[in-house]
Amino acid sequence: MEERLQKILARAGVASRRKVEEMIEQGLVTVNGQLAHVGQKADPDRDAIKVEGRRIQPHKGEHHYLLLNKPRGVMSTISDPEGRQTIMDFIPPVFHKALVPVGRLDYNTEGLILLTDDGEFAQRVAHPRYGSVKTYEVKVKGRPSEAELDRLRAGILLEGKRTAPAKITSRHSPVAHRRRRDDDEGGENSWWIVQLTEGRTRQIREMFLRINHPVQKLRRVAIGPLRDPDLPLGSVRELKAREVEMLLRSSREKAKPKPKKKPAAKKPSAKNVGAGLAPAREGVNPSPTSRKVARKPVAKKPAARKAAARKKAAAKRPSPKKPSR
Numbered sequence: 001m002e003e004r005l006q007k008i009l010a011r012a013g014v015a016s017r018r019k020v021e022e023m024i025e026q027g028l029v030t031v032n033g034q035l036a037h038v039g040q041k042a043d044p045d046r047d048a049i050k051v052e053g054r055r056i057q058p059h060k061g062e063h064h065y066l067l068l069n070k071p072r073g074v075m076s077t078i079s080d081p082e083g084r085q086t087i088m089d090f091i092p093p094v095f096h097k098a099l100v101p102v103g104r105l106d107y108n109t110e111g112l113i114l115l116t117d118d119g120e121f122a123q124r125v126a127h128p129r130y131g132s133v134k135t136y137e138v139k140v141k142g143r144p145s146e147a148e149l150d151r152l153r154a155g156i157l158l159e160g161k162r163t164a165p166a167k168i169t170s171r172h173s174p175v176a177h178r179r180r181r182d183d184d185e186g187g188e189n190s191w192w193i194v195q196l197t198e199g200r201t202r203q204i205r206e207m208f209l210r211i212n213h214p215v216q217k218l219r220r221v222a223i224g225p226l227r228d229p230d231l232p233l234g235s236v237r238e239l240k241a242r243e244v245e246m247l248l249r250s251s252r253e254k255a256k257p258k259p260k261k262k263p264a265a266k267k268p269s270a271k272n273v274g275a276g277l278a279p280a281r282e283g284v285n286p287s288p289t290s291r292k293v294a295r296k297p298v299a300k301k302p303a304a305r306k307a308a309a310r311k312k313a314a315a316k317r318p319s320p321k322k323p324s325r
Contacts, residue, residue, distance in 0.1 A: 002041040005029065008049065010119025012056050015100060017123050028052050063118035064095055065239040069231045070113050076104040087113065090236055102126050102223075103134075103199055110233060111136070111220030121248070125223065128164070128198040130251040135222035136194045137171060138204055140213040143190040148211040156210055158200055166207070167195040189216060224250040 005024065006017040014020060021038050023029055029036040030050045036042075042049055044058040068090055070076060075086045078100070087101060095115075102114035103126040116122055125132050155163045171191035194204055205215045221227060224247050231237065239247075 001045075002043045005031070005036055005040050005042055005049070006038070007120075008042060008044050008058070009051065009056060010123060012044075012058060012098060012117075012119065014051055014056060014098070014119065015122075016119060016126060018127065020119075023051065063121070064099070064116060065118065065121065065244050066091065066095060066099070066115040066236055067226070067228060067231065067239055068113050068115060068236040069228070069233050070105055070110055071233045072108055072110045075107060076101050076113055087115065090234055091115065092236075105220060106202055106205070106218075109218045109220065111218075112223055112226070112228065112231075113220070114223060114239075121244070124251040125247055126199075131197055132224045132247075132251045133195050133197055133222075134199060134220060134224075136196070136204060136218060136220050138192045138194050138208070138215055139189055139217035140192065140208050140215055141189060142213050144192075144208070144211055144213045148213070151211060152207045156207055158203065158206060163200060163203060163207075164196070164198050167193075169193045223247070 006020045009015065009020045009023075009029070010017045015023065020029075024036050024038050024040075027035055028051055030048075031040065031042050032048050036049075044056070049056045068087055070087055070090075073085070074089075075084050077086055078088055080086050084107075088096065088099075091099065098117040099115050100117070100119070100122060102116060102122045105111060105113050114122075114125060124130050149168050153166055153168055155165050157163075169192065171193050194207075196203065204218060208215050221229070226239075226243055226247055228237075
């Protein structure tokens with residue numbers, strides 16, 4: 001059965017649909033030896049679909065969903081050209097086939113990250129348009145004011161594009177989570193809970209740097225509703241079926257805003273029509289003959305005014321009586 005390449009490769013765990021489209025545009029995908037194009041359809045059972053020369057087989061059997069508590073100083077990629085440690089070094093070899101990280105965490109950021117061979121699941125959880133909220137605990141130098149935090153909550157310009165609004169609360173507020181033993185907080189440092197619906201590169205570090213409160217420590221503590229405060233750093237576990245379903249339920253595509261309707265042209269009121277010009281047809285300039293021009297009263301000349309006054313006075317005088325016979 002033919003399907004779009006993006007869907008086939010995403011389901012096979014190659015990458016998310018968006019990433020697959022980029023790979024196709026870069027000429028990394030072929031179908032039966034020919035370069036593929038975005039939107040092309042193929043049959044994975046009949047056609048030879050290759051990514052960078054490696055044939056992709058349709059996924060068979062159950063998908064795997066793993067949760068890793070990534071330590072600091074580890075790349076959140078499958079491999080690293082510089083030979084640095086990656087998240088795959090913490091994953092048992094039995095799960096390595098077709099496994100991809102869901103989103104990313106910066107090299108110096110620790111915390112929860114998902115890995116799966118289910119491309120559709122990865123797309124739903126990672127892409128900002130599905131609104132999956134990522135929660136972080138952030139230790140910064142000093143204590144930002146509310147005015148400074150409001151600047152960050154509204155979004156900042158990052159590489160020419162404004163970030164989505166963020167939710168920032170004190171970690172010791174009623175909605176904050178329990179404090180960990182290794183978290184020193186003196187007068188020079190403060191901890192905050194930051195919730196984002198997008199994950200731009202070094203976004204949180206850049207946000208607090210803009211208000212002169214650099215990040216000292218950063219960790220992701222939740223992906224949507226999924227938390228696991230008891231998972232040690234460097235440890236990995238499989239998600240339960242209910243956790244997978246919970247993540248999918250919490251990731252719903254945002255409704256696109258309806259286009260704004262243009263305001264209807266105002267019709268001239270009866271008052272305006274009677275007092276001045278008659279309404280003109282659209283696209284036609286009114287001619288002098290099509291206008292009803294209100295004429296101004298013409299001022300009378302002095303001689304005319306005197307004659308009118310005499311006539312008015314004469315009309316007021318009583319008429320002479322006729323003599324009786």
